[in-house]
Amino acid sequence: MAKICAGCGKEMGMFNGKVQVKDKEYFCNSCWEKAGFNTWGDLMDKPQMYTSKDIIEMIKGSKTHDSIIKDFVVTADICPSAKFNDDTKQMILADHAFVYVTSDPQNKRAENYTLFSYDQIVSFELLENGESVASGGIGRAALGGILFGGVGAVVGASTRSYKSVCEELKIKVTVKDYKDPAFYIPLIIIGTNKSSSEYKEKMKMAQNILSKLQLITSVSAPEKTETMDKFEEIKKYKNLLDEGIISQEDFENKKKELLNL
Numbered sequence: 426m427a428k429i430c431a432g433c434g435k436e437m438g439m440f441n442g443k444v445q446v447k448d449k450e451y452f453c454n455s456c457w458e459k460a461g462f463n464t465w466g467d468l469m470d471k472p473q474m475y476t477s478k479d480i481i482e483m484i485k486g487s488k489t490h491d492s493i494i495k496d497f498v499v500t501a502d503i504c505p506s507a508k509f510n511d512d513t514k515q516m517i518l519a520d521h522a523f524v525y526v527t528s529d530p531q532n533k534r535a536e537n538y539t540l541f542s543y544d545q546i547v548s549f550e551l552l553e554n555g556e557s558v559a560s561g562g563i564g565r566a567a568l569g570g571i572l573f574g575g576v577g578a579v580v581g582a583s584t585r586s587y588k589s590v591c592e593e594l595k596i597k598v599t600v601k602d603y604k605d606p607a608f609y610i611p612l613i614i615i616g617t618n619k620s621s622s623e624y625k626e627k628m629k630m631a632q633n634i635l636s637k638l639q640l641i642t643s644v645s646a647p648e649k650t651e652t653m654d655k656f657e658e659i660k661k662y663k664n665l666l667d668e669g670i671i672s673q674e675d676f677e678n679k680k681k682e683l684l685n686l
């Protein structure tokens with residue numbers, strides 16, 4: 426089926442280079458390039474980060490990747506390292522450690538953030554001194570007591586490492602990106618005493634981020650399966666129609682029923 430480019434309105438054939446963005450709209454390669462991307466390396470899952478509205482603004486030149494991050498609307502303010510928009514189902518994650526808890530929370534330096542779409546998240550893990558202390562993700566139960574316990578649960582989970590100093594605390598987020606599947610959110614980058622309030626504050630931040638990621642991955646997974654099941658079901662009826670077992674009318678009725686039309 427021919428797809429229409431949401432940028433220039435051009436019809437694109439099956440084999441034309443095209444890119445599908447977050448809201449399932451398509452862009453032709455030439456519009457994708459005009460938005461400032463290259464047609465090879467940035468293909469695959471990267472376009473999922475952006476909505477068609479973002480791309481159209483980027484083609485017009487009124488938006489850039491940096492301005493999208495600077496103007497990112499936060500609906501769930503977790504901490505400076507992870508900001509979420511539950512309406513557009515996008516998040517920006519910092520690859521820069523905010524060394525002091527009191528550091529400017531309004532820090533919006535775009536270069537420290539990367540934009541992700543909720544459906545790009547596969548799994549996540551909290552690493553302390555290189556050791557995994559909590560994890561979760563699509564189709565996985567949260568480990569390390571990150572969901573239902575308080576701060577104490579996370580702190581308790583990490584007491585199995587004997588060191589009284591945390592040298593490094595970071596969250597690893599695995600995303601659907603073939604080029605760059607691992608994203609690290611550094612929380613502690615210098616030796617911090619585990620009895621300090623700084624450490625407790627960072628652990629609380631970690632728990633908030635992990636809980637949010639767990640919520641996102643547990644909400645998005647069943648939805649996908651349900652839709653997939655419906656398409657599988659429709660395909661079965663299509664086969665029955667092709668084999669002449671059911672009529673076109675039967676098929677249309679079943680399709681409408683399954684898609685809630």
Ligand SMILES: [Zn+2]
Pocket residue numbers: 430431432433434435452453454455456457
């Ligand atoms: Zn186009």
